[in-house]
Amino acid sequence: MKEIINLTKLFINESLGFSLFFYNRKFNKKEYYKQLFTLIIVPVALIPAFFMYVSLMSATYFGLTMINQTSVFLSIGYIMATVLIIVFGVMYILSEFYFSDNMEELIPLPISPRKLIISKFLSILVFEYIFAAFIFLPILIIYGVGQGMGLFYVLLSFFVFVTIPVLPLSLMTALIMLIMQSTSLKGRKDMLQIIFVFIGIAVIFGVQIWFTSQLGNGDEADFQRIMNTLLTNNEGLLNMIGFAMPTSFLMAWALNKITLMSFVWVIALLGITFLACALMVAIGERVYIKSIVSGKIMKKGKRLSSDERSKALIKKSHGAMAVFTMDLRLLLRTPVYFFNNVSVVIIAPLCVWISFSFIQIPPEDLQGMQDFFREMPVLVNFLLIAFFIFFGGTSATTATTFSREGKASWLTRMIPVTAKDQIMGRTGVAILIQSLGILFTIIAVQSIFPLALSTLLLTIILGILGSLPILLFGLFMDMNRPLLNWDNPQKAIKNNMNVVITLFVGMAYTGLLIGVSGLLGYFVNSILGYGVFVLISAILSFVFYKVINERLESEFLNFES
Amino acid sequence: MLKLEQVSKTYGNKNEKAVDDVSFEVNAGEIFGFVGPNGAGKTTTIKMIVSLLAPNSGKIIINGIDNQENILEAKKQFSYVPDSPELFEKIKGLEYLKFMADVYQVPTAARQERIEKYLDIFEIKDAVNDPIGSFSHGMKQKLALVGALIHDPQVFILDEPMVGLDPKASFELKKIMRDHCDRGRSVFFSTHVLDVAEKICDRIAIIKKGKIIEVGTMAEIREKAGSQESLENIFLELTE
Ligand SMILES: Nc1ncnc2c1ncn2[C@@H]1O[C@H](COP(=O)(O)OP(=O)(O)OP(=O)(O)O)[C@@H](O)[C@H]1O
Ligand SMILES: [Mg+2]
Numbered sequence: 001m002k003e004i005i006n007l008t009k010l011f012i013n014e015s016l017g018f019s020l021f022f023y024n025r026k027f028n029k030k031e032y033y034k035q036l037f038t039l040i041i042v043p044v045a046l047i048p049a050f051f052m053y054v055s056l057m058s059a060t061y062f063g064l065t066m067i068n069q070t071s072v073f074l075s076i077g078y079i080m081a082t083v084l085i086i087v088f089g090v091m092y093i094l095s096e097f098y099f100s101d102n103m104e105e106l107i108p109l110p111i112s113p114r115k116l117i118i119s120k121f122l123s124i125l126v127f128e129y130i131f132a133a134f135i136f137l138p139i140l141i142i143y144g145v146g147q148g149m150g151l152f153y154v155l156l157s158f159f160v161f162v163t164i165p166v167l168p169l170s171l172m173t174a175l176i177m178l179i180m181q182s183t184s185l186k187g188r189k190d191m192l193q194i195i196f197v198f199i200g201i202a203v204i205f206g207v208q209i210w211f212t213s214q215l216g217n218g219d220e221a222d223f224q225r226i227m228n229t230l231l232t233n234n235e236g237l238l239n240m241i242g243f244a245m246p247t248s249f250l251m252a253w254a255l256n257k258i259t260l261m262s263f264v265w266v267i268a269l270l271g272i273t274f275l276a277c278a279l280m281v282a283i284g285e286r287v288y289i290k291s292i293v294s295g296k297i298m299k300k301g302k303r304l305s306s307d308e309r310s311k312a313l314i315k316k317s318h319g320a321m322a323v324f325t326m327d328l329r330l331l332l333r334t335p336v337y338f339f340n341n342v343s344v345v346i347i348a349p350l351c352v353w354i355s356f357s358f359i360q361i362p363p364e365d366l367q368g369m370q371d372f373f374r375e376m377p378v379l380v381n382f383l384l385i386a387f388f389i390f391f392g393g394t395s396a397t398t399a400t401t402f403s404r405e406g407k408a409s410w411l412t413r414m415i416p417v418t419a420k421d422q423i424m425g426r427t428g429v430a431i432l433i434q435s436l437g438i439l440f441t442i443i444a445v446q447s448i449f450p451l452a453l454s455t456l457l458l459t460i461i462l463g464i465l466g467s468l469p470i471l472l473f474g475l476f477m478d479m480n481r482p483l484l485n486w487d488n489p490q491k492a493i494k495n496n497m498n499v500v501i502t503l504f505v506g507m508a509y510t511g512l513l514i515g516v517s518g519l520l521g522y523f524v525n526s527i528l529g530y531g532v533f534v535l536i537s538a539i540l541s542f543v544f545y546k547v548i549n550e551r552l553e554s555e556f557l558n559f560e561s
Numbered sequence: 562m563l564k565l566e567q568v569s570k571t572y573g574n575k576n577e578k579a580v581d582d583v584s585f586e587v588n589a590g591e592i593f594g595f596v597g598p599n600g601a602g603k604t605t606t607i608k609m610i611v612s613l614l615a616p617n618s619g620k621i622i623i624n625g626i627d628n629q630e631n632i633l634e635a636k637k638q639f640s641y642v643p644d645s646p647e648l649f650e651k652i653k654g655l656e657y658l659k660f661m662a663d664v665y666q667v668p669t670a671a672r673q674e675r676i677e678k679y680l681d682i683f684e685i686k687d688a689v690n691d692p693i694g695s696f697s698h699g700m701k702q703k704l705a706l707v708g709a710l711i712h713d714p715q716v717f718i719l720d721e722p723m724v725g726l727d728p729k730a731s732f733e734l735k736k737i738m739r740d741h742c743d744r745g746r747s748v749f750f751s752t753h754v755l756d757v758a759e760k761i762c763d764r765i766a767i768i769k770k771g772k773i774i775e776v777g778t779m780a781e782i783r784e785k786a787g788s789q790e791s792l793e794n795i796f797l798e799l800t801e
Binding site for chain 2: 300301302303304306309310312313316319321322323325326329330333334405406408410413414415416417418553556557558559
């Protein structure tokens with residue numbers, strides 16, 4: 001038991017980098033204060049989002065009280081939490097079990113595989129509990145307070161909460177272990193990871209699509225009626241999802257009304273959870289270590305003849321182009337990077353397309369909407385611009401550009417490439433990805449709302465220009481505090497505060513910029529609106545560019561100290 | 562060719578200097594060996610030369626260019642292979658070499674010829690189309706060496722180059738180093754293999770706890786030590 005706890009601590013420490021934090025507290029005060037600052041600022045920055053979530057949930061609860069349907073409240077929360085835990089869990093499971101390097105050191109030690117598996121699982125679980133606390137605790141509390149529940153509810157809901165991340169995660173882990181050991185996947189792990197994640201997303205989409213199709217024919221456009229349809233059909237709806245997640249029934253029976261039977265259901269829930277864990281450990285003991293030991297096989301290319309080699313070297317590229325190509329290759333070939341930085345430009349337009357195709361808008365409404373848009377092109381244009389900036393801002397590609405190189409970053413800092421080429425190459429990758437997002441969005445939108453070529457040109461140019469300051473800000477952040485000492489590429493992104501900071505600053509900036517220039521454009525003059533937009537973006541981009549260009553070379557000297 | 566003037570460096574802890582007032586000069590056409598116990602400051606010194614770390618004080622001149630005043634020009638004068646080269650795992654060998662040729666702006670004919678030549682010497686021709694992640698430690702080191710030789714640098718800087726290379730490769734590397742210097746360029750490398758240092762170096766510096774305690778040709782060092790012993794014995798005495 002003690003060994004398991006120690007191992008778990010080790011894994012958590014490794015993924016958070018606590019040791020370095022405490023080392024810095026003693027020996028490197030400057031770095032320590034930087035880390036402390038982000039440790040404080042990030043939770044603070046998340047408070048508004050959490051507050052919004054809680055108020056949304058409270059509103060939903062009150063909405064349900066009005067139509068006497070509170071019984072579905074807990075189920076909705078349970079299902080939502082489970083789905084989210086699965087989606088985010090897949091990445092954690094893969095990276096902790098299969099993509100972290102610590103197993104190579106641990107396998108030779110006299111530790112039983114069971115203990116390794118349990119501790120790895122526990123170290124993932126700790127994070128998922130924190131996550132579940134944010135998602136599911138408010139739901140339990142809102143319901144409990146709303147229904148005036150007593151002590152037994154508190155006790156029982158505590159046990160339900162304990163089971164919530166364990167069950168889906170242990171089943172996912174077991175499934176992943178089984179798939180990862182199949183011989184046909186050897187040497188293709190990278191691709192597999194991407195596929196996995198996309199399956200997870202596909203599941204959400206499946207639920208989503210099916211959800212919307214349950215809403216009926218969509219001619220009842222107003223929200224209240226949609227809610228009504230949803231809830232009067234809720235038996236069918238929840239039963240459907242419930243069959244995929246049978247434990248949601250147990251949870252609902254146990255907590256909706258506290259009776260003597262509630263205790264039985266909670267005990268059943270705990271029992272099932274325990275069985276799932278045992279199953280996962282049993283499967284892991286059989287397959288996990290074996291598949292790790294069989295080695296990380298990388299797919300090799302075919303041998304090249306001397307002519308082929310020479311041919312590959314003929315073309316000379318400019319420094320910026322060389323940096324661009326290298327950055328892009330790393331991004332596309334490392335699954336974690338691909339998922340975090342590139343997939344959003346596929347998923348978001350897909351969401352747009354799916355919602356357009358499933359919410360069937362009757363022709364006369366569509367006509368009306370199109371007329372409405374035609375009357376105020378400024379607002380539509382700014383809406384589109386905001387959406388396009390979203391792709392530049394959210395992918396945070398530049399905010400991890402140096403961090404992604406990790407221990408190989410010495411190469412980047414040693415070669416004689418000008419700061420200008422570094423900036424152009426790295427920002428270029430971000431713009432390329434953003435452009436893909438814009439392209440896919442346009443394809444998705446075009447079928448419903450055909451846009452004029454002039455509108456497209458205007459919004460694309462302003463969208464890219466408007467995101468440039470965010471991209472450069474990200475680069476600026478990563479230049480100042482890159483995260484290089486990782487052993488698992490997941491950390492370059494997930495533990496990287498630059499991503500969070502860039503995201504928040506980017507969102508705030510976009511809101512302000514679009515707000516100010518949109519209002520000016522709408523109330524005063526559209527040319528003025530666009531003009532202000534262009535001016536602000538151009539000035540900020542220029543300033544960031546100058547600062548980075550000036551400082552990059554000397555910042556490179558600080559990466560290791 | 563390479564000149565250090567009173568270079569000092571402290572890491573986080575202010576009282577302990579990792580490199581303490583180090584000065585020496587590597588002349589053109591010279592193989593210069595840098596020896597010293599573990600933690601003496603060899604890697605730190607090299608990292609300051611190759612612009613991976615900033616010295617706290619002192620000057621580093623590479624082929625006449627101050628590497629704090631004109632970093633970019635200074636970077637063009639050398640190439641560097643670290644003690645265990647971490648390279649981009651997902652990139653193929655040949656892609657890496659092309660990248661190096663591009664950033665050093667090596668003309669097409671020269672890059673084709675040099676890459677072919679060194680791939681041949683180090684016998685990694687068949688692996689260049691594989692991702693670097695699939696290379697063995699020694700293969701990675703060989704690839705880094707090829708990448709460093711593409712632009713035929715004025716100063717060739719290596720941190721413990723013999724560790725991890727097979728006997729044939731280290732023999733070839735020594736030949737390349739000699740050949741490099743015969744063309745009027747210089748080689749600066751750190752090593753723990755004193756036999757090698759003694760045999761191939763024109764001059765040697767011994768560093769201990771961040772300070773240079775001895776610098777000169779083998780003969781000069783022997784003379785100072787007042788003995789005809791091997792470098793190994795002198796080293797053990799000096800670094801006691
Ligand atoms: N990143 C760092 N942070 C703090 N101290 C460091 C760091 N890197 C090196 N040091 C310290 O600086 C001193 C010199 O280290 P350096 O790596 O230069 O030694 P070395 O001569 O290359 O040793 P070796 O022969 O083992 O490679 C050592 O005391 C070491 O502890
Ligand atoms: Mg060293």
